[in-house]
Every structure is written in structure tokens, then in C-alpha cells.
Amino acid sequence: MTRCTFALIIVAAAMPSFAQESAKPETGVRLTVYNDNYALVKDRRMLDDPLKQGINLIRFRDVAGTIDATSVYFRSLTDAEASVVEQNYEFDLVNADKLLRKYIDKPITAHTADGQMYEGTLMSFDQRQLVLAKDREKGPIFMVERGENIKRIQFSSLPEGLLTRPTLVWELATGKEGKHIVEVSYIANNIRWR
Structure with a gap:
């Protein structure tokens, strides 16, 4: 008798949770x-x-x-x-190189440790430098050292797919x-x- 009562109490206690789950998961x-x-x-x-x-x-x-x-x-x-x-x-x-790769042939702005600002189209990059062109036809072309030299790079937005x-x-x-x-x-x- 005691086992039966105990089992009924457990089942009864679980019933509200079953009802709740079917109403709103x-x-x-x-x-x-x-x-x-x-x-x-x-x-x-x-x-x-x-x-x-x-x-x-x-x-x-x-x-x-x-x-x-x-x-x-x-x-x-x-x-x-x-x-x-x-x-x-x-x-x-997203990581720095993937973001730079998506910005090849697009404008970016690089800020260096000495306060210089370079704006231009990103032509290429590697672990050591960025290559930026103010104007592809007329120049100037900048080779900006990466590493400790670059303090900040500005991008217009997060590219699709990253x-x-x-x-x-x-x-x-x-x-x-x-x-x-x-x-x-x-x-x-x-x-x-x-």
C-alpha cells in the first residue's frame, strides 16, 4: 500500500510538468x-x-x-x-587575414603607431606589409609595415560570408x-x- 501511494505521488507531481511542456515548450x-x-x-x-x-x-x-x-x-x-x-x-x-583577404580591391584606412593615416585601395598584403593605392592609375602606392607598426585598420563593414x-x-x-x-x-x- 505504501509503495502504491508513493508511486502515485511521484506520478501526480510529474503531471504538471507534462502539461506545461505540451502547452509551451x-x-x-x-x-x-x-x-x-x-x-x-x-x-x-x-x-x-x-x-x-x-x-x-x-x-x-x-x-x-x-x-x-x-x-x-x-x-x-x-x-x-x-x-x-x-x-x-x-x-x-573572422580573423585579421580573412578580413583583409575579403577587402582586396576595396578601400581601407590604416593607422600607424607614429600617427600616420593611410587611405586607399588594398592591393595586397602578407605577414609583413599592406600595399595600398591612393589611386591605381596615378598613385601614390603605399607599402605599410604591419606588426607593431599598424595600430588600427578601418573597414567599411563586415563582408558577406564571414x-x-x-x-x-x-x-x-x-x-x-x-x-x-x-x-x-x-x-x-x-x-x-x-
Whole structure:
């Protein structure tokens, strides 16, 4: 009798959480870390933009940098029929050389340690110097030493295709318009307790 009462109390206590989950799914990240430095990540969140019926391009940002992209499992809690048509993992994160590479043949401004300012089209660069042209035809052409000499480089904007954090990009098919709460699970490597 006591065991039966105890079991009923546990089931009754769990009932409100089941009702709550079906009414409005809880969002957040859950992490299960395993012995061999890998983890199972479960991420429930509202997608940033409302979806339209049909195919949508979705950027799912802030995934672990060590994600195993082949392990991704997706489901929409808003539309059970929604599915990923195509997935790409974009990890081309911004760094100085990638940014400079994207600005070849575009204007930049370099400020040096001695207070000089060089404005011009970036012609080329390597680890030691930048080559800038004030005017390609008439000049002047500047070779500005990098390293400790350059204190700041100004760019007009972040170029298309460079990311500030790892991102899953999906072509997502859905039959339901509007905001979607999704659940994404994946394996991440090199996770350690500190």
C-alpha cells in the first residue's frame, strides 16, 4: 500500500510538468558530458525570424565550435512536418587575414603607431606589409609595415560570408507560417570539465 501511494505521488507531481511542456515548450540548452571529452548538446529555442510556408533559409547561430555536423538532429516543436532539406556548417570565423583577404580591391584606412593615416585601395598584403593605392592609375602606392607598426585598420563593414560565431545554415521546409520553437541535438568534441 505504501509503495502504491508513493508511486502515485511521484506520478501526480510529474503531471504538471507534462502539461506545461505540451502547452509551451521550455527553451534553453542542456549538456550531457561524457568521459571521452565529448558531449551531447540539446538546444531548444525560438528561431529568430518567422518562417513562411515552403522553403526557408535559416541561420542557427551559437552552436559549439567543435560540433560534429553529421550528428545534428532537428525537429520543430511548432510543426511536426518541418524538415531540413539541406544543411551546411559554416565556421569561417573572422580573423585579421580573412578580413583583409575579403577587402582586396576595396578601400581601407590604416593607422600607424607614429600617427600616420593611410587611405586607399588594398592591393595586397602578407605577414609583413599592406600595399595600398591612393589611386591605381596615378598613385601614390603605399607599402605599410604591419606588426607593431599598424595600430588600427578601418573597414567599411563586415563582408558577406564571414561569421563571428559558428553557425548551422539550413534550407528548412515547413507547412506552418510564423515563429517556430525548434529542438536541435548534436555531439560536440573536446569538451572537458575544468
